[in-house]
Amino acid sequence: MSANVPTDIRFSFAALAKRGGETGPHADGWGITFYEGRGCRAFHDPEPSARSELAKLLRRYPIKSRIVVAHVRKANRGRVSLENTHPFSRELWGRRWTFAHNGQLKGVKRLTLGGFEPIGTTDSEHAFCWMLSQLQARFPKPPRPARLEAVIAELAREMSGLGVFNMLLTDSRTLYAHCGKRLCYLTRRAPFGTATLIDEDWRVDFAQETTQTDIVTVIATRALTRDETWTELSRGDTLVLTDGDVRVIGH
Numbered sequence: 001m002s003a004n005v006p007t008d009i010r011f012s013f014a015a016l017a018k019r020g021g022e023t024g025p026h027a028d029g030w031g032i033t034f035y036e037g038r039g040c041r042a043f044h045d046p047e048p049s050a051r052s053e054l055a056k057l058l059r060r061y062p063i064k065s066r067i068v069v070a071h072v073r074k075a076n077r078g079r080v081s082l083e084n085t086h087p088f089s090r091e092l093w094g095r096r097w098t099f100a101h102n103g104q105l106k107g108v109k110r111l112t113l114g115g116f117e118p119i120g121t122t123d124s125e126h127a128f129c130w131m132l133s134q135l136q137a138r139f140p141k142p143p144r145p146a147r148l149e150a151v152i153a154e155l156a157r158e159m160s161g162l163g164v165f166n167m168l169l170t171d172s173r174t175l176y177a178h179c180g181k182r183l184c185y186l187t188r189r190a191p192f193g194t195a196t197l198i199d200e201d202w203r204v205d206f207a208q209e210t211t212q213t214d215i216v217t218v219i220a221t222r223a224l225t226r227d228e229t230w231t232e233l234s235r236g237d238t239l240v241l242t243d244g245d246v247r248v249i250g251h
Contacts, residue, residue: 217245
């Protein structure tokens, strides 16, 4: 999620958590990171999110954030364990970067890394460390936003050459999403209406929960609600989200 005001994501998280072992097969751990300015709160659990006590707590705990990255895992590379649970995070240029990925990347571990090393054994974390190593090598100091966006899109396309690379990446300021196979998004802004989850019987009237200036964009592999219009991305597209506003870098 990307928003222009601190926003409660419990509604969307409820649907995602159900897909972690109940309405979906991604039962091999889950994690979520909430940003508060330059800092963040991160929660991870190798248990299925549909049955996780920690996930139940977060469904009741209204943490508000402008950027949120959440992931439910279906293990392909690397055992089910806490260290292999997304999202992963590292520091670069004094910012906390967070990364999550769906898909498999053949041969990614043959790529040379720089100043970032994986803690776990997933191809996803190796790809994250490689991307940050590339950014650090190209830019000793933070580049202009337009240049950074272009290079992240370039690196994401390179990763897509190794397999499926559905990615979320943020530096606490901007949220980047790359569509390697399937990805969609929804932007909520005035006039707000109602929405009903697909995976759970929960309906919200956002007109009662927001102000006229709020902008909130949610990204997911598959639509989370049944009565809103979600936009499908094309394979190879990279999405750049700042304060809820969306721009697409085509492939």
